[in-house]
Amino acid sequence: MVKASGTSAGITEIPEQTEKRRRTPHRDVADMPVEDLRQLLHELQVRQTELEAQNEKLHQARTEGYDFSPIGQLTLDTHGKIVAANLRAAKLVGIDREKLIGQPFIRFVAQDSQDIFHWHCQKIYKTGTRQSCEMQLQKKSGAPQWVHLESLAVDRESGPVTHWQTALLDISEQKRTEGALRLAKFSMERAADAVYWIDHQARILDVNEAASLMLGYSKDELCAMTVHDLNPDFQKDKWPEFWAETQRCGTMVLETVHRAKNGRLIPVEVSVNYLFYEGKEYHCAFVRDIAERRQAQEALGANERLLNNILENIPSFVFATDRQHRYILLSDDLARFYGKRKEEILGKRHHSVFSENVADAIQATNEQIMTSGIAQQFEEVVESPVSGIPRILSTNKSPLRDAKGQIYGISGIATDITEHKRLEAQFRQAQKMDAVGRLAGGVAHDFNNLLTVINGYSSMLIERLAQEDPKHEMAVETLKAGERASELTKQLLAFSRKQVLLPQSLNFNESLRLISSMLNRLLGEEVTLTMDLAPDLWSINGDKGQLNQVTMNLAINARDAMPNGGKLTIATRNLSVTPEWLDHYQMMPQGDYVHVSVHDTGHGMSPETLSHLFEPFFTTKEVGQGTGLGLATVYGIVKQSQGYIFTDSALDQGTTFHLYYPRVIAAPAMAPTPLIGHKKGSEHLLIVEDQDSVRALILQALKQDGYRVIEAASGEEALRKASSLSEPIQALITDVIMPHMSGLVLAERLRVTWPNIRVLFMSGYVDPSQSAFLDEPTAAFIQKPFLPDDLARHLRNLLDKSIVRER
Numbered sequence: 001m002v003k004a005s006g007t008s009a010g011i012t013e014i015p016e017q018t019e020k021r022r023r024t025p026h027r028d029v030a031d032m033p034v035e036d037l038r039q040l041l042h043e044l045q046v047r048q049t050e051l052e053a054q055n056e057k058l059h060q061a062r063t064e065g066y067d068f069s070p071i072g073q074l075t076l077d078t079h080g081k082i083v084a085a086n087l088r089a090a091k092l093v094g095i096d097r098e099k100l101i102g103q104p105f106i107r108f109v110a111q112d113s114q115d116i117f118h119w120h121c122q123k124i125y126k127t128g129t130r131q132s133c134e135m136q137l138q139k140k141s142g143a144p145q146w147v148h149l150e151s152l153a154v155d156r157e158s159g160p161v162t163h164w165q166t167a168l169l170d171i172s173e174q175k176r177t178e179g180a181l182r183l184a185k186f187s188m189e190r191a192a193d194a195v196y197w198i199d200h201q202a203r204i205l206d207v208n209e210a211a212s213l214m215l216g217y218s219k220d221e222l223c224a225m226t227v228h229d230l231n232p233d234f235q236k237d238k239w240p241e242f243w244a245e246t247q248r249c250g251t252m253v254l255e256t257v258h259r260a261k262n263g264r265l266i267p268v269e270v271s272v273n274y275l276f277y278e279g280k281e282y283h284c285a286f287v288r289d290i291a292e293r294r295q296a297q298e299a300l301g302a303n304e305r306l307l308n309n310i311l312e313n314i315p316s317f318v319f320a321t322d323r324q325h326r327y328i329l330l331s332d333d334l335a336r337f338y339g340k341r342k343e344e345i346l347g348k349r350h351h352s353v354f355s356e357n358v359a360d361a362i363q364a365t366n367e368q369i370m371t372s373g374i375a376q377q378f379e380e381v382v383e384s385p386v387s388g389i390p391r392i393l394s395t396n397k398s399p400l401r402d403a404k405g406q407i408y409g410i411s412g413i414a415t416d417i418t419e420h421k422r423l424e425a426q427f428r429q430a431q432k433m434d435a436v437g438r439l440a441g442g443v444a445h446d447f448n449n450l451l452t453v454i455n456g457y458s459s460m461l462i463e464r465l466a467q468e469d470p471k472h473e474m475a476v477e478t479l480k481a482g483e484r485a486s487e488l489t490k491q492l493l494a495f496s497r498k499q500v501l502l503p504q505s506l507n508f509n510e511s512l513r514l515i516s517s518m519l520n521r522l523l524g525e526e527v528t529l530t531m532d533l534a535p536d537l538w539s540i541n542g543d544k545g546q547l548n549q550v551t552m553n554l555a556i557n558a559r560d561a562m563p564n565g566g567k568l569t570i571a572t573r574n575l576s577v578t579p580e581w582l583d584h585y586q587m588m589p590q591g592d593y594v595h596v597s598v599h600d601t602g603h604g605m606s607p608e609t610l611s612h613l614f615e616p617f618f619t620t621k622e623v624g625q626g627t628g629l630g631l632a633t634v635y636g637i638v639k640q641s642q643g644y645i646f647t648d649s650a651l652d653q654g655t656t657f658h659l660y661y662p663r664v665i666a667a668p669a670m671a672p673t674p675l676i677g678h679k680k681g682s683e684h685l686l687i688v689e690d691q692d693s694v695r696a697l698i699l700q701a702l703k704q705d706g707y708r709v710i711e712a713a714s715g716e717e718a719l720r721k722a723s724s725l726s727e728p729i730q731a732l733i734t735d736v737i738m739p740h741m742s743g744l745v746l747a748e749r750l751r752v753t754w755p756n757i758r759v760l761f762m763s764g765y766v767d768p769s770q771s772a773f774l775d776e777p778t779a780a781f782i783q784k785p786f787l788p789d790d791l792a793r794h795l796r797n798l799l800d801k802s803i804v805r806e807r
Contacts, residue, residue: 072147072168075154080104080121083163092147092168094139105166110136110144120149124164128153134171146175194287202227202239205282214289216261230258232265246274246283255290267294317393317416320400322409323370325349325363329411339386353385366397366410373399373407379417392418445737447485448764449691451785455482456697459787486785503541503641505664508572508594509533515548519555526565527558534573540594540661542641550634554598554657557631561602561655569599575660588644592663599656605649613647679796680705683730687711688718688746689762690738694784698733701788702795715741719749728754731799733791736763747779758798762786777801 032040066073072089074082082103090097093108109117113135123131130152137145148169153161188195194211196204207222215222215230228236233256246252252272257265271286311318317334321327327345335342338353345352350359369376375398381390397412458479465472512531520529551570558568575595577588605613614635634657638645642662649655685707689695695711702709710725712718715738722729732750734743747759756778764784780798782791 072170074105074166074168075163076105076166077163078161080106089168092145092170093137094141094143094145108137108139110138112136117149120151124151124153125161128161145170146172191286196222196283196285196287198227198283198285200243200281202236211287214260214266214287215258221261231256232259233257243283246272247281250274258287267291269293314413315415317414318412319414320409320411321350321366323407325366328409334414337384337386358382369397369399369410370407375399391416392421445764448784449694451482451486453693453697455479455486455785456701456788458482459789460701482785503543505539505541506544506547507537507539508547508596508661509537511544511548512551512570512572515551519552522552522555523559523568527562528567529555530567530569532569532571534571536574537572538574538592538594538663539665540641541664542643542661543637546637547641550637550659551598553631553634558598558600558602558655561600561604566601568601569597571597571599574663577660588660593660594663596659596661597656598659599654601654604651604653604655605647606651610647610649614645679792680707681796681799682706682708683799684708684727685710685795686718686722686729686732686734686750688713688715688732688734688738688743690714690735694735697788698791701791702733704788705792714738715743715746715749718746722750722753729757731758731760731795733760733762733795736761758801760795760798 067086069086069088072092073084073086074089075084077083082100082105085097085100087097090100093100095108106114106117116133116135120131120133120135130150132148132150134146134148137147139145148171150167150169151164153164188208191208191210194214195208196211197206198204204223204225204227207219209219211217211222212219217225227239228234234242250273253269254272255267255269258268259265267290269288269290271288273284273286275282275284311329311331314331315333316331317337318329318331319327319334320329326347326349328347330342330345332342335345338345340353350362353359354362365376375396377394377396379392379394382393383390393414394417395412395414397410399407400409400411402408458475461475462472462479465475512533516529516531523529555568562568573595575593577590577593614631635645638659638661644660646658647655648658685702687695687698687702687709688711689698690713692713695713699709699711710721710729712721715734718732718734729750732747734746736743743759743761743763747757747761750757759776759779761779761781762784763781780794782794786794
């Protein structure tokens with residue numbers, strides 16, 4: 001209890017002079033002189049004034065100490081109303097002090113703490129002793145305020161308690177700290193990661209449940225262990241150094257292994273934090289099991305290796321760029337195309353490898369794809385940064401999206417299709433040539449039928465008319481014109497690869513030597529002919545006359561390309577085509593070839609001329625100076641001989657024709673059977689020809705020579721007539737190509753009845769797939785157009801030929 005004196009403070013000090021006078025014995029005041037009394041009274045008044053000033057100063061100091069105390073102070077009456085309060089108390093409540101006086105203190109106590117406050121007051125009344133509690137105030141703003149209350153009753157020396165004084169201490173920060181500590185403890189216990197508290201001697205002080213679950217130890221077992229017991233790789237002598245390092249850095253993260261209770265080693269990531277708490281140093285370590293992460297990393301590494309392997313081996317250019325057009329991925333082939341290392345390109349923009357115009361165009365396309373979100377496929381011509389040669393690329397570009405579907409770049413794959421495009425062009429050219437060839441072959445077939453009639457009757461007229469007859473000369477000119485027309489049809493047939501060939505094994509060098517004199521005469525004095533012939537040249541299979549025609553036509557073409565003279569070089573060599581050969585050889589199967597090159601130093605050809613070079617009737621010569629069939633004939637003969645022909649040429653750089661003939665194993669050449677002279681006969685013949693005019697000519701010519709002839713306009717009609725004959729047919733003369741039934745089928749049907757029948761096939765051309773009959777000993781072939789005398793000789797030669805059949 002605090003006791004109140006109930007009186008004002010008395011005079012406690014008297015000046016030294018007054019004290020001396022008091023100690024000096026005096027007589028009664030009445031006995032004092034007046035002057036002494038006046039002096040004493042004055043001194044007492046001065047002292048009273050000084051004491052009052054001191055008292056005011058003490059009161060002011062007490063008031064200031066009360067008002068500005070860091071601890072809130074209240075005086076409450078027995079009804080709990082606030083009688084007095086300092087500024088700190090008003091601040092804790094959140095209201096002005098003037099408004100605070102007279103208010104019940106319970107109004108400022110939080111609802112949850114009012115019971116605590118009532119109990120606090122009861123204890124003061126009952127015990128009269130100092131009481132304390134913790135509770136929450138409710139500020140005027142609504143914010144809670146934690147305080148610690150210390151209360152003491154105030155009374156006089158007698159009587160009941162009328163007031164008490166209360167001190168309020170702000171403990172909000174302490175409560176927040178305690179809450180944070182409880183939350184930290186709660187979080188530690190329920191953390192997915194293992195948590196360890198470790199002292200400076202590597203001893204484990206505390207762990208959470210996750211640590212026990214990870215390693216299989218109980219919490220007590222772990223708290224009896226050290227870091228070295230868990231980590232077999234952590235040497236004891238390294239601990240001081242590790243502790244000092246964490247002390248310096250504050251935090252360290254490392255990957256290591258922990259040994260579980262069953263001996264299993266668990267890969268872990270440890271995040272160590274250095275802490276100083278209540279005067280002591282600790283390590284707080286968070287440990288995470290990274291076994292699954294390691295597996296994911298290994299899987300990711302395997303995927304990366306797979307991706308790199310694909311990028312290294314895919315025969316295309318693979319790339320990806322980000323929003324800023326910087327390369328984030330590219331294949332090795334693309335880096336080589338750029339002529340740089342991947343490291344020099346990654347992170348760079350297109351301008352680092354392309355010119356500004358090209359790079360701007362590429363970036364514009366990429367922006368369009370990223371804006372639209374739509375993939376694009378297109379072909380583009382890109383100049384190689386290394387060689388400067390334009391390459392045709394087929395490019396597919398698609399937007400790259402992240403997990404949220406947002407576009408962050410583009411990916412693409414580009415395939416170099418330059419060679420593919422060249423082969424496509426060659427294929428289209430071959431298709432065009434084949435179509436033109438079929439047309440030319442059909443035209444030649446029809447013309448040969450007409451020329452057979454024209455030339456045949458012209459020949460017969462010449463024989464019957466006297467030389468002095470004017471009609472004789474007319475017939476001769478007609479026959480000459482027909483023979484020139486026959487040469488044109490032969491060229492058309494050669495181009496269409498339907499010319500009748502007589503292939504044999506031959507040495508191309510020998511053929512060139514035999515016609516070298518003729519070539520020199522064709523070239524003239526202003527053109528120099530040089531032959532570079534390889535020794536031991538391989539043999540090829542071909543028609544000598546047709547192959548010589550090829551050489552002659554190429555020589556004539558070279559002469560016309562060198563009007564002012566020049567040099568023509570014909571070279572031969574053996575060549576084995578392997579997969580390593582490119583360019584021209586890509587169209588050719590692997591194997592051995594005889595390569596013949598014909599090079600001139602003429603004015604050369606433009607790409608446009610080269611694209612039409614072998615087309616029939618295409619010529620760059622003046623009207624009347626060429627038919628346009630010379631090189632078309634060359635093309636057809638080479639192709640029909642199973643060979644290949646390519647051309648290299650440029651304006652003002654001359655022209656080279658490359659011919660490749662497949663090698664054959666040389667076999668002894670068979671001498672052709674000489675035709676006998678015109679000889680008549682009386683054999684029984686069957687003539688089958690669907691063209692009436694041609695059939696009439698043949699019928700007339702053979703009857704004139706004494707043969708007995710039966711005619712038919714089709715295979716079906718021939719079979720009907722043959723079935724009614726009483727005597728055998730010695731020879732069948734038939735056209736090869738007829739509607740409904742070909743001459744080949746007709747011959748097979750008749751051989752069933754007459755196995756020894758001789759067959760003379762006629763045609764303007766023969767399909768190579770149907771030429772096997774030429775090897776038949778009982779068959780022969782005559783090509784349209786032919787003269788009656790030619791027909792008679794072929795027929796007689798066939799009829800008189802001795803046949804030895806294999807058994």
